[in-house]
Amino acid sequence: MFARRSFNLFQKRAFSASANQASKVTVLGAGGGIGQPLSLLMKLNPRVTQLALYDIRGGPGVAADLSHINTNSVVTGYNPDEQGLSDALKDAEIVLIPAGVPRKPGMTRDDLFNTNASIVRDLAKAAAKASPNANILVISNPVNSTVPIVSEVFKAAGVYNPKRLFGVTTLDVVRASRFISQVQKTDPSDEKVPVVGGHSGVTIVPLLSQSNHSSIAGEARDALVNRIQFGGDEVVKAKDGAGSATLSMAMAGARFAESLLRAAQGEKGIIEPTFVDSPLFKDQGVNFFASRVELGPNGVEKIHEVGQINEYEQKLLDACLVDLKKNIQKGVDFVKANP
Numbered sequence: 001m002f003a004r005r006s007f008n009l010f011q012k013r014a015f016s017a018s019a020n021q022a023s024k025v026t027v028l029g030a031g032g033g034i035g036q037p038l039s040l041l042m043k044l045n046p047r048v049t050q051l052a053l054y055d056i057r058g059g060p061g062v063a064a065d066l067s068h069i070n071t072n073s074v075v076t077g078y079n080p081d082e083q084g085l086s087d088a089l090k091d092a093e094i095v096l097i098p099a100g101v102p103r104k105p106g107m108t109r110d111d112l113f114n115t116n117a118s119i120v121r122d123l124a125k126a127a128a129k130a131s132p133n134a135n136i137l138v139i140s141n142p143v144n145s146t147v148p149i150v151s152e153v154f155k156a157a158g159v160y161n162p163k164r165l166f167g168v169t170t171l172d173v174v175r176a177s178r179f180i181s182q183v184q185k186t187d188p189s190d191e192k193v194p195v196v197g198g199h200s201g202v203t204i205v206p207l208l209s210q211s212n213h214s215s216i217a218g219e220a221r222d223a224l225v226n227r228i229q230f231g232g233d234e235v236v237k238a239k240d241g242a243g244s245a246t247l248s249m250a251m252a253g254a255r256f257a258e259s260l261l262r263a264a265q266g267e268k269g270i271i272e273p274t275f276v277d278s279p280l281f282k283d284q285g286v287n288f289f290a291s292r293v294e295l296g297p298n299g300v301e302k303i304h305e306v307g308q309i310n311e312y313e314q315k316l317l318d319a320c321l322v323d324l325k326k327n328i329q330k331g332v333d334f335v336k337a338n339p
């Protein structure tokens with residue numbers, strides 16, 4: 001079961017965060033298109049007790065603005081220097097990283113590598129020092145490469161815990177459930193489409209055979225799969241140079257963070273698809289893979305298998321693994337060459 005069913009950011013919960021459930025959430029890149037609405041959603045989440053906002057531009061301004069919202073959490077903005085970054089990270093339970101540049105029309109996520117790799121590496125270095133035990137949630141693209149970058153940096157610092165590193169692929173399942181509901185004329189909140197693999201183009205593998213509409217075939221299926229894989233391009237094109245998905249991404253990132261907080265506070269059976277250090281395809285040299293992951297107080301509790309898939313999906317998966325392996329290696333090589 002996906003965690004989405006009980007996800008409602010504005011719902012008053014049966015219990016609210018108490019002193020022994022103190023949860024500090026840090027957003028790195030909080031001034032950006034994703035960072036601002038994501039920080040807003042975190043401010044509205046009653047499980048969050050402290051919200052730390054860091055950006056190379058505008059962190060304190062966003063923090064001052066959000067701090068007037070009448071929820072209990074304390075919001076602090078930090079200046080873009082080493083001390084500010086370290087203070088923002090200290091004692092964080094969750095570190096969300098949407099820092100970096102987004103796509104412009106015609107660009108693939110991989111085109112962002114040159115800029116975002118070093119941004120993510122440097123933020124990971126700071127996190128390895130100041131918050132080595134936090135859950136690190138990487139949003140910055142290309143996720144297929146930036147997650148391995150964080151893992152290499154944490155390994156080099158001797159603090160790598162694979163159970164606490166997540167590539168946020170939630171938007172892919174959010175889109176999948178919305179797009180399938182539009183085709184089937186159903187309520188998207190009833191639609192659960194597992195999406196496995198990675199987070200770019202053909203590495204995004206929707207498993208329609210495991211959805212409520214397993215009989216979708218032919219052109220309808222091809223069109224739907226293509227829309228799920230390349231849905232991000234629709235937004236990039238429509239924004240016409242002003243960036244990529246920010247609002248839907250903020251919702252997806254907030255949903256994932258909320259799931260982790262619920263799991264940390266003892267709720268069982270919380271499952272989210274996410275890109276993690278995974279045993280599923282290690283024998284084929286693919287060390288990270290997104291599949292349904294059960295979350296717990298220690299982060300990753302259980303990584304679910306891909307499960308039964310049909311011949312068509314097997315082809316998608318084969319294509320995914322080829323690209324994914326290269327994307328992961330690119331991240332690993334980057335840190336080796338630029339430690």
Ligand code: NAI
Pocket residue numbers: 028029030031032033034035054055056057098099100101102103112116119123138139140141142143168169170171172199243244245246249
């Ligand atoms: P944006 O350009 O609006 O915001 C990025 C923010 O990061 C800016 O405020 C910038 O000042 C800040 N930043 C840059 N370098 C930094 C550093 N060293 N430390 C702290 N902050 C820094 O971009 P947007 O639209 O918010 O996208 C951010 C990233 O998220 C992009 O890489 C984009 O491709 C990715 N993304 C990921 C998705 C996913 O599903 N995982 C979906 C959509 C976007």
